[in-house]
Amino acid sequence: MVEATLTHGQSLSSGRSDRAWRWVTILSIFFVLVALWSLTVGATDLNIIRLFNSFFGIEALSRRDEVVLYQIRFPRLIMGMLVGASLACSGAIMQGLFRNPLADPGVVGVSLGASLGAVIMIVLGNSVLIGVSEILGVYDVPIAACIGAWTFTLILYAISSIRGQTSVALLLLGGIALGAIVGAIVGLITYFADDNELRELTFWNMGSLAGVTWPKVISSAPLMVIVLMAVPFLAKMLNGFAMGEAVANHIGINVQNAKRVLIVAVAISTGAAVAVSGGIGFIGLVSPHLVRVTLGPDHRYLLPAAGLIGAILLIVADSIARVIIAPAELPLGIITAIIGGPFFIWMLLRGGGTRL
Amino acid sequence: MKKILTYLLAILGIVGISFAEDERRILAIGGTVTEIIYMLDGQEELVGRDTTSSYPPEAVDLPDVGYIRALAPEGVLSVEPTMIIAEASAGPLETIETLKSTGINYVEVDEGFTANVITRKIEIVGQAIGKVEAAEALASKVALQIAKAKAKANNISEKKRVLFVLSNNEGELRVGGAHSSADAIITMAGGINVAKEINGYKSITNEAIITENPDVIIMMNRHGTDDVYLSVLTHPSIKLTNAGRNQALIKMDGLLMLGFGPRTGEAITQLSNLIYPEK
Numbered sequence A: 001m002v003e004a005t006l007t008h009g010q011s012l013s014s015g016r017s018d019r020a021w022r023w024v025t026i027l028s029i030f031f032v033l034v035a036l037w038s039l040t041v042g043a044t045d046l047n048i049i050r051l052f053n054s055f056f057g058i059e060a061l062s063r064r065d066e067v068v069l070y071q072i073r074f075p076r077l078i079m080g081m082l083v084g085a086s087l088a089c090s091g092a093i094m095q096g097l098f099r100n101p102l103a104d105p106g107v108v109g110v111s112l113g114a115s116l117g118a119v120i121m122i123v124l125g126n127s128v129l130i131g132v133s134e135i136l137g138v139y140d141v142p143i144a145a146c147i148g149a150w151t152f153t154l155i156l157y158a159i160s161s162i163r164g165q166t167s168v169a170l171l172l173l174g175g176i177a178l179g180a181i182v183g184a185i186v187g188l189i190t191y192f193a194d195d196n197e198l199r200e201l202t203f204w205n206m207g208s209l210a211g212v213t214w215p216k217v218i219s220s221a222p223l224m225v226i227v228l229m230a231v232p233f234l235a236k237m238l239n240g241f242a243m244g245e246a247v248a249n250h251i252g253i254n255v256q257n258a259k260r261v262l263i264v265a266v267a268i269s270t271g272a273a274v275a276v277s278g279g280i281g282f283i284g285l286v287s288p289h290l291v292r293v294t295l296g297p298d299h300r301y302l303l304p305a306a307g308l309i310g311a312i313l314l315i316v317a318d319s320i321a322r323v324i325i326a327p328a329e330l331p332l333g334i335i336t337a338i339i340g341g342p343f344f345i346w347m348l349l350r351g352g353g354t355r356l
Numbered sequence B: 001m002k003k004i005l006t007y008l009l010a011i012l013g014i015v016g017i018s019f020a021e022d023e024r025r026i027l028a029i030g031g032t033v034t035e036i037i038y039m040l041d042g043q044e045e046l047v048g049r050d051t052t053s054s055y056p057p058e059a060v061d062l063p064d065v066g067y068i069r070a071l072a073p074e075g076v077l078s079v080e081p082t083m084i085i086a087e088a089s090a091g092p093l094e095t096i097e098t099l100k101s102t103g104i105n106y107v108e109v110d111e112g113f114t115a116n117v118i119t120r121k122i123e124i125v126g127q128a129i130g131k132v133e134a135a136e137a138l139a140s141k142v143a144l145q146i147a148k149a150k151a152k153a154n155n156i157s158e159k160k161r162v163l164f165v166l167s168n169n170e171g172e173l174r175v176g177g178a179h180s181s182a183d184a185i186i187t188m189a190g191g192i193n194v195a196k197e198i199n200g201y202k203s204i205t206n207e208a209i210i211t212e213n214p215d216v217i218i219m220m221n222r223h224g225t226d227d228v229y230l231s232v233l234t235h236p237s238i239k240l241t242n243a244g245r246n247q248a249l250i251k252m253d254g255l256l257m258l259g260f261g262p263r264t265g266e267a268i269t270q271l272s273n274l275i276y277p278e279k
Helices: A002-039 A048-055 A063-097 A112-125 A130-160 A168-191 A196-207 A212-228 A231-241 A243-250 A255-279 A282-293 A300-325 A334-349 B002-022 B031-039 B057-063 B074-078 B092-103 B115-128 B134-156 B183-188 B206-212 B227-234 B256-258 B264-275
Strands: B026-027 B046-049 B083-087 B107-110 B160-169 B174-178 B199-202 B216-220 B249-252
Touching: A002 A048, A002 A063, A002 A282, A002 A300, A048 A063, A063 A168, A063 A212, A063 A231, A063 A255, A063 A282, A063 A300, A063 B074, A063 B092, A063 B206, A112 A130, A112 A168, A112 A255, A130 A168, A130 A212, A130 A255, A130 B092, A196 A334, A196 B002, A196 B092, A196 B227, A212 A231, A231 A243, A231 A300, A282 A300, A282 A334, A282 B083, A300 A334, B031 B115, B031 B134, B031 B256, B046 B206, B057 B249, B074 B092, B074 B249, B083 B115, B092 B107, B107 B115, B107 B256, B115 B134, B115 B249, B134 B183, B134 B264, B160 B183, B160 B227, B183 B256, B183 B264, B216 B227, B216 B256, B227 B249, B256 B264
Parallel strands: B026 B046, B026 B083, B083 B107, B160 B216, B216 B249
Antiparallel strands: B160 B174, B174 B199
């Protein structure tokens, strides 16, 4: 009898894991297809046949098409992939750490810090910080946003850690308090912005991958790739947390250490993602939920699957952004919100809110 | 005979190809650049424009590659330009760098609010599209127009106090202060900008509006309803000023008034006549 139950239990869990891996495989294939498709989408006419011909050296592309493909669409694809996957994984990590379905990468203050950094550089880069802005060139805003994101997370972490213990509740509340202060500073600086700077700020907040170049990819990709590669390791920690901090402690997880690692991982990858892409909402919130309603809450599948979905969503959104009003372009953040919002509502209604 | 014909055809073919290669496809970025190209009769070669290019009306039919400060490289390349003539504020920088790397002839024109900058703009565009003489003629005509218009507009004993209102955001007025394009055109048209204390386009306090007491309000023409003008005229502080009491509000096309392109002379005269209708 006991034996029977055990076997039954094992077969159940192995059936679930088979199903999960099948889904991850399907997602991977779909991801590759979407990535290839996105290379053929854009204002310039460069279809799939000519793309393949150029890959296999059958037909040479014109100088313009070469630039479009290798200097514009390729770096954009790579960046979209990494940003989407990073935001989605970070969202899943935050939801797991806080055991709160509404958490997203912004919870640790990354987005606030990044926007503060960006605002400072955009507005003061022409006056007070002109020296810094001249040295950094096109990287001024991304670097300022990244520094802002990390600094802010650090401050928030310090606030919420008392006697070597980080309180998750303090982290959330401290984030709200700090957010109010940062909001005031952003408002103050914005007040002094001129018309052009205001425009630039608005565009930054709406997010875009239009300005992505290879040097930008090369400088930000390592930060995102490192965290994505650590996903299997992070997943184990998160599974421990799923049962609460006390249980996690009992099954041998160093809770304080795990919190630190998880927060740092999110800060590093989202900081880099937000710095290059600006404000892109919903990917971090929606992707993990999409996985949870089909695959369940096991982080070993949740993280990679959410990462894949995030990458797919972002690539699709970016492809739409660049053709919907071609030859002009819509900011990416608008598309992700337009797709993400209703989709999220549908998902909530479908599951009756019970499976979150 | 057949051979000669073949040769002839071949030569014609080569000539044809080289003509095709020489075909210039110009993309204009910036409202005044587009205006100048039309005035120099170079519109045959135009293949695209940016969102700020709204004059002449037929320019609107050209493909729009986006807002001047938020250009996406692929959209720009999709109209296959061989030459881009852009105002200095075109961006972002990454896009401009990518565009330059494609070997497209990228011509940049200065921006500013003086007659000198305008004539230089015209000359640079003229050189770029190979209409140097026409450009020189246009430049001197424009310079003369502006000088005449300025002289006539400023030949006035009692100058009026003017406030340029960019927008009314829930009762908070954004106005044109010192160093703004509005300040420049108001001064040229013989008015006194009452918002000199402010730098650029910023919001102004209600008390300042009442103390400065403008005689005339200027706004940009907008599509749609007149609600926004009404909201400004009935604004609690504006109501207490001369402009509010006399319902003195001037509406003018934004690109004409603030673009500082070849029609600036016309803009000065028009604005001056609107400020001083009794003249």
